Amino acid sequence: TAGRSLGAGEMWIYHISGGSGVQLTARKNDQQDVNEPAVSPDGRYVYFSEDMYPGGMFNYNKDPNNQIFVIRRYDREKGIIENITGGAGSAFRSQVSPDGKTLAFVKRVRSKTVLYLRDLKTGEEWPVYDQLSKDQSEAWSIFGIYTGYQWMPDNKQIVIWANGKINKLSVDAPNKSTEIPFTCQVKQRITDAVRFTQNFNQDDFKVNVIRQARTSPDGKWLVFNAVGSLWKKALPNGKPERLTSATDFEFDPSFSADGKSLVYTTWNDTAAGSIQKIGFPVAGKSVKLTKEKGIYRTPTFSADGKQIVYVQEDGNNALGNGYTVQPGVYTIASTGGDALFVSAKGRSPKFIDNDKRIAFEASRGYGSYKTDGTDDKQIFKSTNGS
Template structure:
């Protein structure tokens, strides 16, 4: 049951949150910025609720809509322990019951926090601003928390590792190492004697995540790490997988969730004999087929008597007897109050206006003498005399879109790519002073990143294979090519890579590609031979060597950095956090389309 009470229009939030003018350099998640309205409602059920039972068995703490509440073990009116704009979740009682750990973004990103049992004196244990954390559990001595730490690479959702943190803080210690950046691990739990760490991990094979795998075969398994010897074993495996491990207080049983056909079922594993059996099949569907960063099933826990389990399912909290398999509902009532920020509204310009200001410039390049700027805006190329000339069209072409300009070494020509839905793509060049564009490529196709050689006699480019938006016709024989600067037949250099450009001497081609799980800047000769790796990076999305080959610029997580280019004959790891060579961030908020002047 859900009852709503909305504030009257114009009523400001009154939940006690701070309200002030935004400070964009020190944004406070918990601060109330701008106009908002208050909404109040009463809940007797909830979705995907993480819960825990107090060590004395008297209370249940749970999360709901980003706030944390507590109720008596018998159920009843819920009392809020946290409230406000911050998203708080996954509460866990300390072994002595005096503290509660929880996941919160109140510091700007998901970190592990601790508060007193009554909700007072919240403080952060971790302070990550990128590798965020969740699903913390206590060690039996109450001195440490073990949480899932999140890692990303080419795909945003990433994978997890188990990290241990002292309750007083620190950078933490890694306990498990992810096997790749796409198959997840999480849901840690520590045995009552403190010796073993249990957690679930996607062990379905391969090195990439895939949606909608068959959970009735096996996706997740429960793994066990011996905290004395470091030995890691696949502890509970088999059809239907195994997730969300929870050891009973007496150490006799391990509860977990397994998929049986189309149902998620609460199971028991008996340590002494290895027997396993289902005890309750009325759970909500687990998330084994998806990317479950916060857990494949919500947190639950045992009663202190080791005979009952308290768990969320079907919108309610249940108390399940493991012997009789009887489930009793624990009722709760939550009186929730939230501030709803009003949507930003801007007066839109007339879409039919003849002129407007273009605010998105792409593929910006400067002439070798630094006197001219050429860039893409609203589908065409524009040139502008520096420092404050008026932008004018580079060509009069009305039949094609124009992209990716690049100057010839003498600054007299601009080479670029075009697109037309019928003619498809091509590479053209045109004089900077104007004139009729000259087509360089002979075949229809998908063309990218044309660049002149240092002597101006050749142009290197990438020929693509097409995609689901542009189509795949005429996408045969993709790769990096060169063509004479006056046009003609393309000559294949190498089949891999993108963003090609010549080296200083003009006898090799740099290109961006992959090396294992990492990105790499490599080069080869004009026949595609003698491939060398110059730089590798975990997160770079573009790497560009300066024309004099003394510097390198790279983009990492939407910002641009420069660093010296030491010629060592061996691959150099690029990172914004590198300590081996100086690294300087040159973008303020973000940066794209790296181009060296000169």
């Protein structure tokens, strides 16, 4: 399994009595699946399905009529791996006939999932049954892309599930199948679903989730985000009240070192995002620091209060791609003005070392660079963190 999710992995073989096992294939990354092992009758070859889609990572918009999965074969005598079949519509869930001459496998043909046969000597391939249920080739394949099936000992029939039935197919005639009747006695307990009356249009309601909580430097105040706005609360038992009366969404509050100012980000679907500064605890009117529209995140003050460092994010499907040409870490004067690009690298930046450097989060680690983005140094790296 992978640190990100189940499924991406390796092929291993274990003796039936147990043991530590023998690894047959190496994991190429943490996101592309390897699955559906099938062993040839003589035990020499292990056939399996592997995600070979371009890009080296899982994609949510894969085209099932192009190649996603390939059937590969591991030779246990020579220790080599070779591709057996794939191409348009992929190839997956392989089973070798008892005589070792024919490989059955499944592939997508336009909107249909089709059972194919391959002559292992000549390489010829042909469809035998196009009435299968839809495969899962576009999705995660941690449990297989199609259900398992098996050849009959005579090499002339295959038993396979499709459309809620167990079917026996003839390999000598296309789409010739016989249903194998199957019934079983089961006992199930059906319980009424738990239902609560919901009212989503209340003028007043109890907030159960807060985010981005920040304590003032003197420990007397808490500022946090809830239901799209920033709130302040005198500690320990004060009543929360809005920080502003603005209608824009408000996020990412951060105090100045003296606790007399706050910076935060806003979002409006028409005006896009901005960075704002406001006095504290007597708020007054907020001041917009940024000149340009953008998607702004995590602004923080320098120790002397003269600069703000923040992230300008790349575009996305929810907020759009406008005003996101050069994402990265930026600085701006705490009085507003022109923003200065620092680096394309880093998240959650903060001034350190008497405001001479900027520390930032990176992939599985933490680093810093000078305020102009030069002299990039790694502070620490986590082997297993994500």
